Amino acid sequence: MAVEALQALVERWVRPEVRALAPYAVPPAGDLIKLDAMENPYRWPPELVEAWLERLRRVPLNRYPDPEARELRAALRRTWGVPEAAGLVLGNGSDELIQMILLALAGPGRTALAPEPTFSMYRILAVACGLGYVGVPLGEGFALDGPAFLEALERHRPAVLFLACPNNPTGNLFDPAWVERLLEAAPGLVVVDEAYAPFCEASWLDRAGGHPRLLVLRTLSKLGLAGLRLGLLAGPPAWLEQIGKLRLPYNIGVLNQASALFALEHWEVLEAQARRIRADRAALERAVAERPGVRAVYPSQANFVLFRVWPGRAEAVFEGLRRRGVLIRLLHGAGPGLEDCLRVTVGTPEENAAFLEALDGALAEAGGGAR
Numbered sequence: 001m002a003v004e005a006l007q008a009l010v011e012r013w014v015r016p017e018v019r020a021l022a023p024y025a026v027p028p029a030g031d032l033i034k035l036d037a038m039e040n041p042y043r044w045p046p047e048l049v050e051a052w053l054e055r056l057r058r059v060p061l062n063r064y065p066d067p068e069a070r071e072l073r074a075a076l077r078r079t080w081g082v083p084e085a086a087g088l089v090l091g092n093g094s095d096e097l098i099q100m101i102l103l104a105l106a107g108p109g110r111t112a113l114a115p116e117p118t119f120s121m122y123r124i125l126a127v128a129c130g131l132g133y134v135g136v137p138l139g140e141g142f143a144l145d146g147p148a149f150l151e152a153l154e155r156h157r158p159a160v161l162f163l164a165c166p167n168n169p170t171g172n173l174f175d176p177a178w179v180e181r182l183l184e185a186a187p188g189l190v191v192v193d194e195a196y197a198p199f200c201e202a203s204w205l206d207r208a209g210g211h212p213r214l215l216v217l218r219t220l221s222k223l224g225l226a227g228l229r230l231g232l233l234a235g236p237p238a239w240l241e242q243i244g245k246l247r248l249p250y251n252i253g254v255l256n257q258a259s260a261l262f263a264l265e266h267w268e269v270l271e272a273q274a275r276r277i278r279a280d281r282a283a284l285e286r287a288v289a290e291r292p293g294v295r296a297v298y299p300s301q302a303n304f305v306l307f308r309v310w311p312g313r314a315e316a317v318f319e320g321l322r323r324r325g326v327l328i329r330l331l332h333g334a335g336p337g338l339e340d341c342l343r344v345t346v347g348t349p350e351e352n353a354a355f356l357e358a359l360d361g362a363l364a365e366a367g368g369g370a371r
């Protein structure tokens with residue numbers, strides 16, 4: 001078949017909104033120091049890896065997993081203190097749960113609302129599921145612009161409002177008083193996405209199941225198990241019963257269930273790593289802020305730091321870092337308010353030091369003057 005004919009075939013049948021989507025881009029890291037994806041940089045100690053492998057040895061791969069993942073859900077409830085009143089659905093990462101929520105709500109005239117900038121999967125999945133999507137710009141310092149959100153709720157009557165707390169890629173927590181007001185004013189669901197809960201103090205999880213519109217998302221990804229793909233959705237059972245129908249059977253495999261259970265038994269290891277990352281984040285924020293050529297560093301409650309360089313220099317800084325062996329995330333061009341911005345994940349102290357050294361070189365090369 002000719003290339004043109006194939007292209008025409010694809011264009012005839014793939015929905016226009018899907019064709020218009022930009023894919024969720026993940027550049028290959030190769031041998032670069034990988035500080036672009038908010039992964040926990042620490043592995044498990046060797047004796048723990050041995051014990052984990054020993055556990056996996058006994059897992060029956062010939063059998064389907066427990067479709068309800070009962071044991072794992074019970075362990076997650078205990079570990080995170082999920083309220084009795086809340087139901088729990090597990091996903092192949094929280095991405096899958098976001099998709100399930102949107103699939104349950106999708107329909108003509110249905111809209112999803114979220115701040116701008118925020119986690120890009122809300123838009124991608126909303127559009128893919130056939131909902132409209134509206135981004136409401138954040139205010140000064142990426143704070144929630146409360147009145148603008150109240151107006152947007154009134155105007156668009158969204159089926160769902162996504163609030164990442166802390167927000168990605170900005171790292172800040174939204175004012176809980178405003179979140180509370182939006183929760184009261186929203187006509188539909190409010191999904192509080194707590195992917196970065198291990199790195200901040202505040203949480204809405206204790207309210208899960210206690211408010212008719214609130215769903216809370218958690219994930220093990222940023223906590224050291226990004227490769228596992230396990231997310232959790234907590235909220236009123238009446239909602240989860242419906243949303244759970246869209247879960248593919250056996251979405252959490254036997255290896256994932258066994259590995260997550262094992263990880264929960266050794267929770268203190270992951271917690272200690274998160275504490276370490278929080279402490280190193282403070283040092284990294286200070287060090288980045290001291291660099292001439294850095295115009296702003298945004299205070300972070302997550303495991304990454306967003307910073308702004310001189311106008312027009314972000315791309316050169318990004319490329320300069322990459323040439324020096326460090327991969328971070330270029331956010332310039334990724335949305336309103338992110339002009340000249342870059343995001344770096346908190347790594348090990350050695351990785352952070354290598355990043356800072358490369359940053360000095362990249363900033364000097366990119367130019368742009370002193371402060």
Ligand SMILES: *Cc1c(COP(=O)(O)O)cnc(C)c1O
Nearest residue numbers: 093094095119164168195219221
């Ligand atoms: C990373 C991230 C996720 C994705 O989590 P997975 O569980 O790995 O799918 C969800 N929400 C936000 C805000 C994130 O930054």
